[in-house]
Amino acid sequence: MDAPLRALSASLLQLTGLAQRAQPQTLLHDALLILRNLVPFDSAWWGEVSGGSSKAAPRNWMHGSIGLSKGFAQEWNQLSAADDFAQQSMRRLGRVFVENGPLQPGTVPPEIEAFCRKHGLFHCVAITVDLPDSGLMFFVSVYRRPSSAPFSAQESALFGEFVAHLRLHWSHAIDGLQQPHASRPWNSYALADQDGRLLFMGLRVGMALNEAFPQWSDTALPPDLVDSIRKKLPRTVAIGTASRLRLEPCGSLVALTIPSRQHNSPLAPRELGAAMLYAQGQSYKDIAATLGLAPATVRTYLRNVYALLGVRNKVELVAALRRK
Numbered sequence: 001m002d003a004p005l006r007a008l009s010a011s012l013l014q015l016t017g018l019a020q021r022a023q024p025q026t027l028l029h030d031a032l033l034i035l036r037n038l039v040p041f042d043s044a045w046w047g048e049v050s051g052g053s054s055k056a057a058p059r060n061w062m063h064g065s066i067g068l069s070k071g072f073a074q075e076w077n078q079l080s081a082a083d084d085f086a087q088q089s090m091r092r093l094g095r096v097f098v099e100n101g102p103l104q105p106g107t108v109p110p111e112i113e114a115f116c117r118k119h120g121l122f123h124c125v126a127i128t129v130d131l132p133d134s135g136l137m138f139f140v141s142v143y144r145r146p147s148s149a150p151f152s153a154q155e156s157a158l159f160g161e162f163v164a165h166l167r168l169h170w171s172h173a174i175d176g177l178q179q180p181h182a183s184r185p186w187n188s189y190a191l192a193d194q195d196g197r198l199l200f201m202g203l204r205v206g207m208a209l210n211e212a213f214p215q216w217s218d219t220a221l222p223p224d225l226v227d228s229i230r231k232k233l234p235r236t237v238a239i240g241t242a243s244r245l246r247l248e249p250c251g252s253l254v255a256l257t258i259p260s261r262q263h264n265s266p267l268a269p270r271e272l273g274a275a276m277l278y279a280q281g282q283s284y285k286d287i288a289a290t291l292g293l294a295p296a297t298v299r300t301y302l303r304n305v306y307a308l309l310g311v312r313n314k315v316e317l318v319a320a321l322r323r324k
Contacts, residue, residue, distance in 0.1 A: 019169035041142035043067030057081035062198035100150035135187035135203025196226035212240030
């Protein structure tokens with residue numbers, strides 16, 4: 001047991017050093033390369049997701065990958081409702097899930113089986129965790145091909161410990177970058193590089209982009225917005241018919257925020273996050289699982305939201321959230 005503990009300790013020390021010096025554009029990718037030395041894998045996928053409930057299919061909003069095709073996430077979004085493994089991970093935040101092949105015939109939908117076979121996803125270990133106040137969840141999945149050994153219980157445990165530290169470093173990195181825009185809650189905030197590749201996205205920004213660009217499902221911003229971030233900043237751009245985005249320099253990155261018509265939002269970040277998920281159709285139980293809260297706490301948040309916004313039903317709530 002001493003050898004795995006020493007390996008984990010060395011990897012976490014490497015991760016801490018990386019977090020102190022790495023550019024945010026490369027932090028997650030380079031961190032996964034450190035993980036690869038601790039828990040070898042053939043391919044990896046990480047990013048932000050929503051959904052996983054009975055009423056909302058999972059949706060990948062931004063991602064990075066190692067050893068996977070460019071269209072991997074878009075393909076997954078098309079069949080995510082059938083991916084029970086991913087949905088279980090989203091419902092039980094912080095738990096490591098392992099699925100080693102080969103699966104018994106008929107145990108997964110044929111479209112999922114074909115997807116896994118196409119991309120060499122034979123053995124998998126994954127975890128989904130809360131990304132505080134963003135309205136979304138952060139996940140990491142690593143895979144091995146049929147020619148590789150299954151993931152062991154020890155490797156799964158090491159994977160979970162490493163990702164817990166990675167999530168903390170990533171949250172600190174985003175928090176530091178957001179400081180000039182700290183008046184905006186995380187779910188109304190996003191970060192992209194100069195080429196429009198997303199590093200972080202809050203749920204409100206994602207929903208606004210999805211409404212304005214219904215066919216958009218990439219990890220890069222829609223082309224019209226990429227053109228905007230290459231112009232003189234700061235600037236405010238209209239997207240669709242009901243939303244605006246404020247684009248501002250953030251070091252070598254671009255911060256995207258949804259301006260509020262009020263100087264200060266009456267809602268706390270967690271209240272706003274719960275309200276956005278409720279407006280999407282998620283139940284109290286679904287929201288509680290997504291945000292890592294008790295269902296009773298979610299009910300309290302939503303009761304406060306209705307009172308603070310002066311709304312009486314979900315239709316009025318959706319309209320009020322679009323104005324904020």
